[in-house]
Amino acid sequence: MALRYRLFSASVLLDAAIVALALAAGINVVLGLVAPAFDGTWLWLRGGALPPLAATLLAAAFSVAVLVGRRMHPRGLRVARGIALLLAVACLADAIVFFTLVARGAIESALPVPLSLLVGLLLLVWALTARPPERQVAPNRRMLWHQVARGTLPLVFLVLGVGLHLVSFGATDYRRPGDAAVVLGAAVRPDGSPSGALLDRTQTACALYHEGLVDTLVLSGGRDPRAPLSEPACMRQIALEAGVPDHALVLDETGVTTAATVDTAATLARENGWSALLFVSHDYHLARIKLRAVRRGLRAYTVPANETRVMLKKPYFMAREVLAFAWYFTRLDA
16 A cells, blocks of 8 residues: 555656646637647747647647546546657657757857757656556545645645756746847946846846847846936946947836836837847746737847856856746736
8 A cells, every 4th residue: 555655656657747747738728728828838849849730739648638638538547648658758859859950050049959859858758657546545644635735736846847947947048139128127226226136137247249140239227216226327338438328328218127127028029110029038047028028029039148257146046037937928918
């Protein structure tokens, strides 16, 4: 009995991870049905391997098969395993695209492998090893506690999956020629000097200008009442000292939130006829920026700030960003 109801056996953990992936796929599809712009399957499945409609249909089939079919009948499990194999192939094809782009120098990544490779291997292992669920005997208190604990494992894996997505996406530098680079603000100290985060973000954007990738820098942020100048004004000083001419700088004083910055960038793009924008911020922040930009119809590429100092609060920022990303993802007004 003890072996049958081991809470953290490999098969239980693997099944919980697959259920978490099926939940994410289902949420993507449902949001896409409510509003096409909110279909999020591109975040994990479309990266060059599948067209949008095929990816959405495959994600929907996988979600239904895993969450419903695998426990209703032995055939349901076989169907779920077959769809998981198809998804595994799609994810591994996406990984090949990633490695090809890195080899060509089209993108750079601080991580040796993409998230799609890990997801593909996870799907492959599950498809080859999944077994029908064990029949339960008369429940006792310990078994009921195990069932509750097992029921929470997919949610734990779902949170971990979001965190892995933020890390994987933020580690990739998509810089390329564009019309403008949008720099998201960070704190200005009470003495008017920039925080390390603000300095790193602005200097990274200045490097994009000097590389000839963009002709304009949009400096976006708000103002702390304790600081003598706003974040955009502070960034302007940094850019001027770095040799960027004043005529190449656009100050956005309304960028008090990520959403406000991206929305203003969308307005500027329409007014100026910009077709491609680069967004500069710290790695943990970039996935949420990309999500908002895509939903605003922007062709957006993200560039992680070159960090010149250790961020002691980065684990806290990452944990907070997991919640912020989940909040943005499920808000239909975001």
